[in-house]
Amino acid sequence: GENVEQHPSTLSVQEGDSAVIKCTYSDSASNYFPWYKQELGKRPQLIIDIRSNVGEKKDQRIAVTLNKTAKHFSLHITETQPEDSAVYFCAASPSYNTDKLIFGTGTRLQVFP
Amino acid sequence: NAGVTQTPKFQVLKTGQSMTLQCAQDMNHEYMSWYRQDPGMGLRLIHYSVGAGITDQGEVPNGYNVSRSTTEDFPLRLLSAAPSQTSVYFCASSRGEVNTEAFFGQGTRLTVV
Numbered sequence: 001g002e003n004v005e006q007h008p009s010t011l012s013v014q015e016g017d018s019a020v021i022k023c024t025y026s027d028s029a030s031n032y033f034p035w036y037k038q039e040l041g042k043r044p045q046l047i048i049d050i051r052s053n054v055g056e057k058k059d060q061r062i063a064v065t066l067n068k069t070a071k072h073f074s075l076h077i078t079e080t081q082p083e084d085s086a087v088y089f090c091a092a093s094p095s096y097n098t099d100k101l102i103f104g105t106g107t108r109l110q111v112f113p
Numbered sequence: 114n115a116g117v118t119q120t121p122k123f124q125v126l127k128t129g130q131s132m133t134l135q136c137a138q139d140m141n142h143e144y145m146s147w148y149r150q151d152p153g154m155g156l157r158l159i160h161y162s163v164g165a166g167i168t169d170q171g172e173v174p175n176g177y178n179v180s181r182s183t184t185e186d187f188p189l190r191l192l193s194a195a196p197s198q199t200s201v202y203f204c205a206s207s208r209g210e211v212n213t214e215a216f217f218g219q220g221t222r223l224t225v226v
Contacts, residue, residue, distance in 0.1 A: 001172070009153070032212035043203065043217040044156070051212065089156060098163050099144040099207040101215060102172070105155035 002027040002094035006104030013080050014112055021107045023090035024072040032093035033066060033073045034101070039086045047088075048075070080111045115139055119204050119218035126194040126225045134189040134221050136204030142216075143209030145187040146171070147179065149200040150220075156203065162187055163209060194225045 003026040013019050025033075034049035050057045050064045050073065057064050061080075066073040077084055090104040120135045138145065146161035148171075158171030162181040176198060178190040187206075191198060204218040 006155070034214070036215075043219050045217070046214045049212075049214075091156075093212055096211065098161070099209055099211065099213055099215065100146070100158070100161055100171075102158060103148070103156040105153060 002030060002092055002102040004090060004092050004102050004104040006090050006107060008107060009105065010108045010110070012110045012112065015080060015082060017080055019077045019080055019084070019109055019111075021075045021088055021090070021109070022072060023074070023092075023104050024070075025092040025102075026071070027092070027094045028068075028071065029096070030092040030094045031096065033064070034091050034093075035062075035064060035075050036089045036091065036103075037086045038089065038106075044089060077109075080109075082111050082113055085109060085111045117204055117206050117216050117218040119202075119221050121221060122219065124221060124223050126191070126223065128194060128196060128225060130194050132191050132194065134191075134202055134204075134223070136187045136189065136218060137185050138187075138206040138216070139185065140206065140208075140216070141184060142206035143184065144213075145181065145204065145206045146215075147177070147187070147189045148203045148205065149173065149198075150203060151200050159189065159202075191223075196225050199223060199225045 031052040036044035038044040063076045091101040147159040148156040160179040162168045205215040207213045207215045
């Protein structure tokens with residue numbers, strides 16, 4: 001089955017710096033790659049996603065890139081702010097006919113003022 | 114529109130006890146799933162359902178049962194609780210039209226002593 005690896009497990013940056021989180025997946029049939037943000041004590045929420053027919057997608061300060069050949073995708077956050085501090089999860093959908101998602105192990109991002 | 118509602122929010126069980134974690138959604142979503150979240154392990158898929166009457170195993174199904182008699186409800190049963198099942202459990206739902214956003218419940222923190 002699908003396996004998603006995520007790195008780093010923790011990331012500390014200064015406010016205003018950029019942050020990059022990387023994920024790799026094993027199943028070449030995976031075609032959908034969302035990113036979820038989980039603030040302390042709260043539920044995960046979708047922040048951005050990318051599909052296999054797209055190489056890059058941006059939404060204000062966040063962007064996601066996908067390299068299908070290498071089977072990896074990354075989350076980029078620019079101009080980080082303290083409110084970006086959270087745990088970020090990448091995921092991959094290994095199915096063409098369901099919403100099944102396999103998640104990575106998460107990255108705890110801390111943004112220091 | 115309450116979204117995805119989980120009950121209870123907190124539960125303490127003794128080893129060997131059984132219980133049911135409740136999950137209900139009011140968005141008419143076809144796809145529902147259960148995850149457990151453990152430190153350093155991310156979100157691991159326990160069971161999922163693509164519609165009423167249809168369920169399937171995820172990555173870590175042992176020790177858990179599910180059923181889906183209605184579109185709205187997807188309960189998770191612990192048959193004989195073990196300390197290894199101490200975790201935070203999240204229920205999620207999505208439209209089921211393939212690659213659609215997953216909406217999470219607020220989580221249930223379960224401790225097995």
